[in-house]
Amino acid sequence: MQNCLPQTLTLNNTVTYNEQELVLSLKAKDQQSFNYLYDNYSGALYSIVLQVVPDRELASDVLQEVFVNIWRKIDSYDPGKGRLFTWMLNVARNLAIDMVRSKAYQNSQKNQVIPEPDFFDKAGTSTQQSVDNIGLKKIVHRLKTEHRVLIELAYFKGYTHEEIAEIEKLPLGTVKTRIRSALIQLRDYLK
Amino acid sequence: MNIQEYISSGIIESYVLGLASDEERAAFEQHCAMHAELRQAKEAFEISLEEYALANAMPPPVAVKEKIWKDISFSAGSSASTTMKAANETTRPLTPVRSLSFAKLLAAASIILLIGSTVLNFYFYSQYKTTSAQLNDLIAQNEQMAGNNTIMQTRLQEFERNFEMIKDTNMAVIAMKGQAPAPQSATTVYWNKQTKDVYLLVNGLPQPVSGKQYQLWAIVDGVPVDAGMLDMSQAGGLVKMKNIPKAQAFAITLENTGGSKTPTMPIYVVGKT
Numbered sequence: 480m481q482n483c484l485p486q487t488l489t490l491n492n493t494v495t496y497n498e499q500e501l502v503l504s505l506k507a508k509d510q511q512s513f514n515y516l517y518d519n520y521s522g523a524l525y526s527i528v529l530q531v532v533p534d535r536e537l538a539s540d541v542l543q544e545v546f547v548n549i550w551r552k553i554d555s556y557d558p559g560k561g562r563l564f565t566w567m568l569n570v571a572r573n574l575a576i577d578m579v580r581s582k583a584y585q586n587s588q589k590n591q592v593i594p595e596p597d598f599f600d601k602a603g604t605s606t607q608q609s610v611d612n613i614g615l616k617k618i619v620h621r622l623k624t625e626h627r628v629l630i631e632l633a634y635f636k637g638y639t640h641e642e643i644a645e646i647e648k649l650p651l652g653t654v655k656t657r658i659r660s661a662l663i664q665l666r667d668y669l670k
Numbered sequence: 671m672n673i674q675e676y677i678s679s680g681i682i683e684s685y686v687l688g689l690a691s692d693e694e695r696a697a698f699e700q701h702c703a704m705h706a707e708l709r710q711a712k713e714a715f716e717i718s719l720e721e722y723a724l725a726n727a728m729p730p731p732v733a734v735k736e737k738i739w740k741d742i743s744f745s746a747g748s749s750a751s752t753t754m755k756a757a758n759e760t761t762r763p764l765t766p767v768r769s770l771s772f773a774k775l776l777a778a779a780s781i782i783l784l785i786g787s788t789v790l791n792f793y794f795y796s797q798y799k800t801t802s803a804q805l806n807d808l809i810a811q812n813e814q815m816a817g818n819n820t821i822m823q824t825r826l827q828e829f830e831r832n833f834e835m836i837k838d839t840n841m842a843v844i845a846m847k848g849q850a851p852a853p854q855s856a857t858t859v860y861w862n863k864q865t866k867d868v869y870l871l872v873n874g875l876p877q878p879v880s881g882k883q884y885q886l887w888a889i890v891d892g893v894p895v896d897a898g899m900l901d902m903s904q905a906g907g908l909v910k911m912k913n914i915p916k917a918q919a920f921a922i923t924l925e926n927t928g929g930s931k932t933p934t935m936p937i938y939v940v941g942k943t
Contacts, residue, residue: 513742517735522727523720529728539734540771546738560699561686562713564720569688583773614726633689640691658689659680666683669718 502563505553513550520564521546524571526614531575531635532584541578545571576637618668626661633658676701677711686716832869832908840864844920846941851924852876857939859886859920860908866915868897869908875922875938878902883927884938888917899929917943 504512525542532538548570556566578584619630632638632646640658644651684690685698702708835841840863848855856873870886878884884902887894897920898911921940923933 517738520724521735522729523723525730525734526723526726526728535731536771539731542730543734543737543741547741550738550742562716562720564723565686565716568719568723572688583776587772613728614723617726618722634687659684662680662683662687662689663678666715666718669715669722 498563499558502553502556502558505549506556508550508553516549517546520567523564524567527568527571528575530614530616531572532578537578537584538575541571541575544574548574572634572637579636615665618665621668622661622664626657626664629654629657630661630665671701673701673705673708677708682708682712682715686712686719828907835860835862835869835908838862842943844941844943846920846922846939848874848939849937851936851938855939857922857941859911859941861914861917861943866913868911868914868920870898870900870911871908872900872902872905875902875905878924881927882924883929884922885925885929885933886911887921887923887933888914889919889921890914890917892918894921894933896929896931919943 501512501516505516521542524545525538528538528541528545529535532541545567549567552570556563560566616635619627619634622630628647629643632643633640638646640651640654643649643658644654647654649657681690681694681698685695690698702712836843842861842863844859844861846857846859852875855875857875858871858873860869860871861867862869868886868888875884884900886897886900888897889895895914895917896912897914897917900909900911900922919940919942921933921937923935923937925933925935
């Protein structure tokens with residue numbers, strides 16, 4: 480298939496050039512470029528991890544895993560499918576969700592009962608509050624509840640549309656439609 | 671298909687954020703290959719997402735960076751060749767790292783516990799071996815003592831029985847003096863006047879040569895009557911001999927083992943009733 484990326488040369492020359500250079504250096508396993516990558520992107524990726532794993536210590540462990548994975552799997556990154564950051568963001572989100580779904584994490588959370596229904600409706604605990612105020616969650620919170628709940632389940636908890644339909648007792652079509660319109664709203668908030 | 675409608679359907683965001691299904695992803699990539707405006711819209715969303723994320727970055731703990739360097743184990747030198755070498759070494763497919771700090775801690779703790787319990791097992795096992803050996807010794811000792819005790823009791827009962835017989839007022843005591851073959855010899859016959867039972871006590875007799883055995887004779891009206899053979903192994907106490915209703919004297923000769931009908935050898939000891 481054709482590459483999606485080259486078009487961006489016309490959009491933002493400087494960023495794209497830097498990104499291409501960065502990707503090439505990373506694929507060549509250049510330490511300087513990896514150092515640059517960490518210094519520039521660790522904060523953004525830590526933020527996304529924290530939105531999934533609110534515990535700072537565990538989130539730090541996940542972040543470590545994220546960068547080790549980026550270093551080791553950079554060869555599997557295909558610039559044709561998207562930007563480097565998009566790839567890294569998905570690596571971070573997937574590893575964070577893996578952590579939350581791990582047995583060890585589930586067991587550690589058993590003592591800390593956070594009732595699901597209160598999760599979105601109430602102001603919440605201090606930890607929860609702080610997580611709601613960072614990164615994407617900040618704009619997710621601007622969505623109306625019926626949209627927010629679905630984005631939380633799909634994006635931050637990693638449930639499939641089918642699983643969400645079951646959890647929320649909604650028709651699969653409704654779940655898909657609501658998530659799509661929630662995403663469109665989020666795109667507008669980002670601008 | 672109306673590409674503008676497709677662009678504003680939310681598929682771009684769904685694809686970029688990793689929420690699209692496999693079919694949706696495949697279809698999106700195909701459309702992307704064909705439509706420049708779709709690629710542009712996707713790129714625009716990616717950039718706005720990236721910019722938003724960078725603007726809302728949270729600085730991670732300082733220690734994380736150091737841990738990552740350690741994990742991906744760069745070589746110490748940073749020359750191009752060593753870098754490439756390090757790179758080649760780290761590009762092999764590796765299983766994803768699961769760095770749950772408390773899981774590591776748990777693993778470390780369980781290894782320490784395992785080693786500790788192994789050491790303790792060895793210690794307790796050797797303790798157990800020593801103790802069970804000691805116990806076996808004690809059991810053996812105890813059995814030996816119980817055996818000794820039985821022997822002692824038997825001997826004591828025998829002595830008591832002998833003593834009771836000697837004490838008995840019906841018991842006649844006939845001292846027998848040593849004769850020519852062994853003048854130092856001496857025996858005593860205890861003869862119960864009521865039951866006519868005869869017991870012989872060896873005060874002193876030479877050990878008979880093999881094939882020979884002492885025989886007690888009762889002299890009844892001048893005729894020697896066999897009163898029994900003496901088993902020297904029983905000579906520590908009173909040895910029960912044959913019942914003799916009537917006798918004027920007792921004498922002992924050394925005869926062939928099993929005894930004779932009449933005395934054939936010289937008298938060793940003799941005593942009158």
